[in-house]
Amino acid sequence: MPRLADTALSLLDLAPIRDDGGPAQALQNALALAQHAEALGFTRFWVAEHHNMDGIACSATAVLVGYLAAGTRQIRVGAGGIMLPNHAPLVVAEQFGTLATLYPGRIDLGLGRAPGADHHTARALRRDRLGSDDDFPADVEELQALLGPAQPGQQVIAMPGVGTEVPIWLLGSSLFSARLAARKGLPYAFASHFAPAYLHEAIRLYRDNFQPSAVLDKPYVMIGVPLIAAPSDEEAEFLATTAFQRVLALLRGESRVLRPPVASMSGRWSRQEQAAVGDFLGLAVIGGPEKVRARLEVLLEQTGADELIFTGDLYEPAARLRSFEILAGLR
Known part of the structure; x- marks a missing residue:
């Protein structure tokens, strides 16, 4: 079974906006965290596409990936992920082909099939584009072809993009992408940081049905x-x-800006809300160094994960940097 010392560690950031700040500060904090992660030896730093959320500044995901890659030197930078139904595959191929051309060997492209927004925002993003989330497998296939070598008679070429073969990951919080990743022989990342319910079933399904491909000869789980x-x-x-x-604010449909920590949550949530928050953060690791180490070793024993990608909603940027520094020191 994998041990923490031998497991790749990565970070996922949403460029959170504080209640006393704005998007410029959030984006600068994201770069500072990426630079910190690089100095600590983390494998990759991803940002995720979200829209119409006042507490998150990573809506223009490809632009942010470029900003982070320009401000770092070695760490892999990418999307965790791009919500593919929101975009034409050609646009994604051109964006990430450009990034891979500017920062060769450092760009990852994680793909999700959810909109990353409410249905009103999804409609605003897609406008009159035909298709739906059900087109995800075909869109992934098209995107792979656009990033692969040019074929004889190919009428549409992504430039830059063609031949870059940007590494593609499939992301998911249910079983759909686990099946698709297994069938296509792609690495698979499960969104257990907010939806842990299907974690073990999804991993089992992915591993049991994995078919080796040109990019991966055995399953790889994050x-x-x-x-x-x-x-x-x-x-x-x-x-x-x-x-x-x-x-709690997410569940209530309220502002999601980061708020300072409080001495107690008592009186701030109902019993049902407390349980719902607990379900959402069911895989959260909270504690001092020894507790964190013990929890992560158990998690690795239970899942056999090849890589762990961490989120961290802390109000003070310095506390967030320290949190990941403590993690790196446990290896």
């Missing part, structure tokens, strides 16, 4: 883990109330 690490368990529990408040 799982998302919310992390709040601090010098002590007590401080970590205090800092985690920022994440609790954010998920």
Whole structure:
């Protein structure tokens, strides 16, 4: 079974906006975190496409990936992910082909089939484009072809993009993408940082049905883990109330800006809301160094994951940097 010391560690960021800040500060904080992750030896730094959310500044995902890649030197940078139904595959191929041309060997392209937004925003994004989420397998196929070598008689070429073969990952929080990733022989990332319910079933399904491909000869699984690490368990529990408040706001349809930690969540949520937040963050690792190490070792034993990708909703940027520094020090 994998051990923490031997497991690739990566970060997923949403460029969170604080209640006293704005998007410019959030984007600068994202770059500072990417540079910190690079210095700590993390494998990759991803950002995820979201729209119409006042607390998240990563809507123009490809643009942000370029900003982060320009500000770092070695760490892999990418999308975790691009919500493919929102975009024509040719546009994605051109964007990420351009990134791969500018930063060769450093760009990842994770693909999801959800809109990353409410249905009103999804309609605004897609306008009169035909198709739906059900077209995802065909869109993935088209995107792979556009990023692959040019074929005789090919009428549409992504330039830049053709021949770059940007590594594609399939992302998911259910079983659909697990099946598709297995059939296509692609690496698979499960969104257990917010939807852990199907984690073990999805991993089993992916591994049992995996078919080797030109890009991968055996299954490769990455799982998302919310992390709040601090010098002590007590401080970590205090800092985690920022994440609790954010998920609670999501469930209530309220503003999702980051709010400062509070001494207690008592009186801030109902019993049902507390349970719902607990389900959302069911895989969260919150604690001091030894508790974090123990929880992660158990998680690796249970899942056999090849890579862990961490999120961390902490209010103070310095506390977020410290959280991932503590994680890196456990290896």
